[in-house]
Amino acid sequence: MAENPIDDAALKTRVITHMNKDHKKSLSHYLQHYSKLPPAIADTAELVDISLSRITLSTRSSPTGAAATTYLPIRPSSMQNLSESRERLVYMANECLAGLGLSPYVVKTYAPPGIVGVAVIVGVLAGLWSFSAKRNLAEGSFARVYLLQNYHPLADFLMRTHLIGFVAIVVIHLAECVHLQRTRLRKHQVETFSKIWWLWMMTGFFEGHGAFKRFDKEVEEVIKARKTH
Incomplete structure (x- = not known):
């Protein structure tokens, strides 16, 4: 049975909003690992679109602020529907962490000396x-x-x-x-x-x-x- 285009569009919007709000670091890691962009540029990443086969990211470079678009294929394979997006994006995030030599365990605190x-x-x-x-x-x-x-x-x-x-x-x-x-x-x-x-x-x-x-x-x-x- 074909998917409801309205539901599909709503899911796409939720995925894009969620990634841009809560997973900016993952977007940066995608570009650092897959596209070899420097952190200064990769950290400006914004997810602008996602399809069954790729994600589209926008970045800005300093000091000109010129915008650039990067297309990255969905890994490890294309999706059958957008409901699989979480699984694929998590897979890509973990693959990037390993490739960049980073740990998934993020330290956000400081412990003072005794x-x-x-x-x-x-x-x-x-x-x-x-x-x-x-x-x-x-x-x-x-x-x-x-x-x-x-x-x-x-x-x-x-x-x-x-x-x-x-x-x-x-x-x-x-x-x-x-x-x-x-x-x-x-x-x-x-x-x-x-x-x-x-x-x-x-x-x-x-x-x-x-x-x-x-x-x-x-x-x-x-x-x-x-x-x-």
Whole structure:
């Protein structure tokens, strides 16, 4: 029996509205994976049409704002009717996540450090401050008296090499931030330069391993929540 054209049009409208409202990231992933578009352009994606064999996406490029249209075939095969659209679009979304190296478990929260983490952050800050200038390690300085317990041979050595120490601390902790971004933040779709991203990156810089462990716990909570729904 043939489908009612009116019902078919209403379903198409619902699918398009739903995808544009609730699944903008999936639209972006379609374009990043299938069409190899950069995220800056793919993130402007809007679903403008869907048929049994393809979806039509519109994007805008910066800074001109010129519009472009991309046609993507429905995967893994064409539909018999639009009621199959959810199954196909979910399949494509999962295929894109795998192809882009992304996880379906999205972290949208930030977990602050505990007492141990705060102690580590204070220690790193103290180290950066101590190595930032020779006078911070000179005779009678806070670092020499309280941190180094007036152990002059070590204090004198650190004072001579304070710039090397400062650069080493910065480089090591920046490397930890890069690792955090590559192995966790990007994978679990924490939006770059968002508030949550900055909080995790700043904590990752000053705390290091503790931030990695807390992020992994947040992922576990997301997985648990997904399984209970």
